[in-house]
Amino acid sequence: MRQDTSNDSPLGLSGGHSIAAKSDYSNARPRVVVVGAGFGGLEVVQSLAKKGADVTIIDRRNHHLFQPLLYQVASASLSTSEIAWPIRALFRKRKDVRTLLAEVDGVDAQAQNVLLTDGTTLPYDILVLATGARHSYFGNDAWEPYAPGLKSLEDAVTIRRRVLLAFEKAEREPDPARRAALQTFVVIGGGPTGVELAGTIAELAHLTLKQDFRSIDPDATKVILIEAGPRLLPVFTEKLSDYTRKALQKLGVEIRLGKPVTECSSEGVTVDGKHLPAETILWAAGVQASPAARWLNTEADRAGRVIVGPDLTIPGNPNIFVIGDTAAATGEDGKTVPGLAPAAKQQGQYVADLIGRRIKLKKPPSPFRYRHQGNLATIGRRLAVVDMGRLKLSGTLAWWMWKLIHIYFLIGVQNRLSVALSWTWTHSIGYRSSRLITYADQQADTDLK
Amino acid sequence: MRQDTSNDSPLGLSGGHSIAAKSDYSNARPRVVVVGAGFGGLEVVQSLAKKGADVTIIDRRNHHLFQPLLYQVASASLSTSEIAWPIRALFRKRKDVRTLLAEVDGVDAQAQNVLLTDGTTLPYDILVLATGARHSYFGNDAWEPYAPGLKSLEDAVTIRRRVLLAFEKAEREPDPARRAALQTFVVIGGGPTGVELAGTIAELAHLTLKQDFRSIDPDATKVILIEAGPRLLPVFTEKLSDYTRKALQKLGVEIRLGKPVTECSSEGVTVDGKHLPAETILWAAGVQASPAARWLNTEADRAGRVIVGPDLTIPGNPNIFVIGDTAAATGEDGKTVPGLAPAAKQQGQYVADLIGRRIKLKKPPSPFRYRHQGNLATIGRRLAVVDMGRLKLSGTLAWWMWKLIHIYFLIGVQNRLSVALSWTWTHSIGYRSSRLITYADQQADTDLK
Numbered sequence: 063m064r065q066d067t068s069n070d071s072p073l074g075l076s077g078g079h080s081i082a083a084k085s086d087y088s089n090a091r092p093r094v095v096v097v098g099a100g101f102g103g104l105e106v107v108q109s110l111a112k113k114g115a116d117v118t119i120i121d122r123r124n125h126h127l128f129q130p131l132l133y134q135v136a137s138a139s140l141s142t143s144e145i146a147w148p149i150r151a152l153f154r155k156r157k158d159v160r161t162l163l164a165e166v167d168g169v170d171a172q173a174q175n176v177l178l179t180d181g182t183t184l185p186y187d188i189l190v191l192a193t194g195a196r197h198s199y200f201g202n203d204a205w206e207p208y209a210p211g212l213k214s215l216e217d218a219v220t221i222r223r224r225v226l227l228a229f230e231k232a233e234r235e236p237d238p239a240r241r242a243a244l245q246t247f248v249v250i251g252g253g254p255t256g257v258e259l260a261g262t263i264a265e266l267a268h269l270t271l272k273q274d275f276r277s278i279d280p281d282a283t284k285v286i287l288i289e290a291g292p293r294l295l296p297v298f299t300e301k302l303s304d305y306t307r308k309a310l311q312k313l314g315v316e317i318r319l320g321k322p323v324t325e326c327s328s329e330g331v332t333v334d335g336k337h338l339p340a341e342t343i344l345w346a347a348g349v350q351a352s353p354a355a356r357w358l359n360t361e362a363d364r365a366g367r368v369i370v371g372p373d374l375t376i377p378g379n380p381n382i383f384v385i386g387d388t389a390a391a392t393g394e395d396g397k398t399v400p401g402l403a404p405a406a407k408q409q410g411q412y413v414a415d416l417i418g419r420r421i422k423l424k425k426p427p428s429p430f431r432y433r434h435q436g437n438l439a440t441i442g443r444r445l446a447v448v449d450m451g452r453l454k455l456s457g458t459l460a461w462w463m464w465k466l467i468h469i470y471f472l473i474g475v476q477n478r479l480s481v482a483l484s485w486t487w488t489h490s491i492g493y494r495s496s497r498l499i500t501y502a503d504q505q506a507d508t509d510l511k
Numbered sequence: 512m513r514q515d516t517s518n519d520s521p522l523g524l525s526g527g528h529s530i531a532a533k534s535d536y537s538n539a540r541p542r543v544v545v546v547g548a549g550f551g552g553l554e555v556v557q558s559l560a561k562k563g564a565d566v567t568i569i570d571r572r573n574h575h576l577f578q579p580l581l582y583q584v585a586s587a588s589l590s591t592s593e594i595a596w597p598i599r600a601l602f603r604k605r606k607d608v609r610t611l612l613a614e615v616d617g618v619d620a621q622a623q624n625v626l627l628t629d630g631t632t633l634p635y636d637i638l639v640l641a642t643g644a645r646h647s648y649f650g651n652d653a654w655e656p657y658a659p660g661l662k663s664l665e666d667a668v669t670i671r672r673r674v675l676l677a678f679e680k681a682e683r684e685p686d687p688a689r690r691a692a693l694q695t696f697v698v699i700g701g702g703p704t705g706v707e708l709a710g711t712i713a714e715l716a717h718l719t720l721k722q723d724f725r726s727i728d729p730d731a732t733k734v735i736l737i738e739a740g741p742r743l744l745p746v747f748t749e750k751l752s753d754y755t756r757k758a759l760q761k762l763g764v765e766i767r768l769g770k771p772v773t774e775c776s777s778e779g780v781t782v783d784g785k786h787l788p789a790e791t792i793l794w795a796a797g798v799q800a801s802p803a804a805r806w807l808n809t810e811a812d813r814a815g816r817v818i819v820g821p822d823l824t825i826p827g828n829p830n831i832f833v834i835g836d837t838a839a840a841t842g843e844d845g846k847t848v849p850g851l852a853p854a855a856k857q858q859g860q861y862v863a864d865l866i867g868r869r870i871k872l873k874k875p876p877s878p879f880r881y882r883h884q885g886n887l888a889t890i891g892r893r894l895a896v897v898d899m900g901r902l903k904l905s906g907t908l909a910w911w912m913w914k915l916i917h918i919y920f921l922i923g924v925q926n927r928l929s930v931a932l933s934w935t936w937t938h939s940i941g942y943r944s945s946r947l948i949t950y951a952d953q954q955a956d957t958d959l960k
Contacts (some may be wrong), residue, residue, distance in 0.1 A: 124675065124679060141593070142591070142947060162682070163676075164681075216950055234610070274597075277609075401907070476935075479932055480933075480944070496592040
């Protein structure tokens with residue numbers, strides 16, 4: 063691939079010629095393949111509208127997932143369909159977009175092909191990898207069966223089943239020690255997901271389930287939040303971290319800071335050399351990027367994220383972009399762009415703009431610059447923390463802001479109304495509309511034995 | 512057990528003494544155990560309010576399911592939580608009711624114990640079995656993996672996945688014959704469920720998915736409805752059956768009457784000696800009662816339903832009632848009470864009334880009498896048939912009636928609003944809010960290969 067260093071782009075890259083050269087479209091519309099329909103991938107496709115490209119979006123799921131609210135599916139407040147949209151339906155009117163339900167297995171950068179797990183290949187002129195991240199057990203993958211993480215709808219339904227089932231089993235358990243373990247919920251990781259899970263499980267026990275049981279006392283439920291670092295929500299200010307800790311403690315959450323978990327098993331966790339018996343353990347401690355770096359045979363950081371240049375391409379290949387949680391992008395200030403939905407969206411817009419300029423043979427844009435809009439996290443049903451530059455809020459006002467922002471970012475009128483409706487019940491009387499224990503096919507019977 | 516034949520009950524049964532005799536409650540409140548939280552079981556518990564009994568309701572699922580709308584979950588119009596309620600939450604305010612998530616394995620009628628699969632036993636003074644029915648393959652159980660039936664939320668999610676996945680696979684299939692098989696949906700059974708499934712899949716293909724695909728033509732989708740009997744909806748009048756057949760044909764459904772399916776496999780079905788290649792086969796042809804007759808070692812009819820007396824008790828045991836789809840009850844007219852939700856509810860009310868009278872040592876009620884309220888079935892999004900005695904309707908008016916009745920019978924304001932909201936979208940623009948392909952844990956990957 064020729065590197066046109068005479069170009070006035072800050073990267074010295076040029077794209078137009080190599081694109082047109084490989085295209086088999088009569089009108090030379092470049093084929094853009096986007097892998098992953100998360101916030102980043104979706105934004106690329108949306109922003110490529112009318113830019114003159116033929117777009118294929120590939121995802122191994124048929125739906126886009128609004129991950130910031132996934133913990134609410136796990137805690138039975140929202141149903142799966144309230145935070146997920148069929149990708150195909152989102153682009154039904156875009157005749158320039160093809161949606162493929164398929165799993166990517168690799169990339170042949172030489173031949174410019176994406177390799178799918180069913181053995182077929184898909185040629186591209188420009189490739190955008192936005193394949194996200196999975197939870198990481200920091201080398202302790204054996205812990206996964208005992209401490210599920212929260213990344214997909216299936217993860218959320220699994221966690222919902224485990225949490226609700228623990229209460230059901232406790233109701234039937236005559237042994238007090240065993241019952242106490244059934245009523246102990248350990249959340250590992252004190253970032254936003256861990257804080258939100260711990261707060262919502264505490265409220266589930268003390269508010270939603272209060273009147274529902276006869277043998278057990280839901281108030282006896284223990285929720286323990288473990289964070290290896292010195293404070294919760296490390297990306298927020300210390301004051302807001304402190305507020306969060308106190309607010310969670312008021313909800314009845316026990317918080318353990320400064321020591322990592324050294325063991326997870328079916329019996330519970332070990333932390334600071336002590337064993338905590340617990341039936342339910344949830345993992346919210348770390349993420350690992352998807353295997354894009356391996357597909358591309360390019361450099362990655364410790365979390366597996368592909369190191370990209372200032373225009374979000376990989377070194378030496380101007381036709382491959384990596385964005386979102388899969389990418390380690392560095393801002394002009396030298397800081398890594400955080401793994402947040404707004405960051406992925408901004409990268410998606412940037413890449414679409416860059417591709418559009420290439421197609422029109424215009425000057426490439428300046429390097430990607432991340433505009434931080436702030437951090438938000440909910441603690442309970444009337445409490446949240448907001449850290450937006452000079453605007454720092456905690457409490458009920460922050461919570462209303464959190465609610466409005468999240469409803470605003472949902473797609474479509476029906477989902478907004480539906481989520482608003484579900485929240486009205488949950489936040490007024492504590493009723494949660496999705497308290498369903500559902501199974502994969504015939505698994506149910508074994509759980510009841 | 513003493514049969515008090517001097518009693519003026521038409522059955523010569525008496526209950527009061529044997530109940531009090533075995534009760535270990537200080538105030539001698541009889542322990543009523545209800546197995547199954549379908550329409551019948553739920554009604555027993557609701558109608559037992561303030562009747563002086565201690566009630567335990569057992570179900571192997573944590574939710575009551577509104578089965579008449581289950582096909583709408585299977586066809587992606589409604590989400591699982593819109594038609595299911597946690598049983599425990601329904602009875603949270605009834606301190607006389609205990610909810611147990613457990614599976615029943617048998618009944619020891621001598622010792623008056625219910626046996627659970629976890630090895631524990633539960634004593635009862637009065638037992639009500641309302642365990643429903645499963646689909647039946649008439650001895651061809653090997654067909655089940657190829658032709659799933661529709662009874663639980665899991666069944667509905669499985670069918671939804673298969674139907675949506677067939678279109679996704681067709682989009683990627685280069686071989687025309689294989690693609691045609693992927694776009695062929697066979698529904699076996701011409702009762703209300705079969706008619707509703709066939710109609711809704713035809714509309715899914717021709718309306719909802721119309722713009723979504725690029726390689727396949729959703730209009731090329733074939734929906735074939737096979738009924739072994741001479742007409743669809745045999746419990747309706749011939750005129751309404753005929754209307755239904757024509758309405759379905761207008762929606763593009765191919766109807767085959769008068770010949771049973773003789774083979775189901777991964778390749779398709781065989782009917783009338785001919786093989787029909789089809790990727791997706793759905794079973795709506797028959798039901799088999801749950802194993803209550805085996806637990807009780809009592810007589811059952813061909814469909815496995817327990818033969819009960821005029822007061823819905825089993826022969827020789829006035830303390831065991833069987834109701835709903837599990838029972839073969841005969842009305843005074845000699846006709847078997849049909850397996851419909853209103854019939855199960857009426858039986859539930861009857862049994863609760865009878866138990867209440869026993870507790871107060873009052874005269875037992877007259878034999879159970881089923882009041883038929885009519886039959887309803889939808890065909891498509893603006894068509895239904897209603898057969899209510901002299902009121903026989905078809906078309907749009909019948910469909911509005913069907914809608915209003917179903918929304919009325921949902922439990923709670925939130926679910927009614929939520930279903931009304933989902934239907935507004937589905938019925939106006941054809942959008943279906945729950946087009947999610949979800950999996951059991953790690954199954955996803957294999958489907959895409």
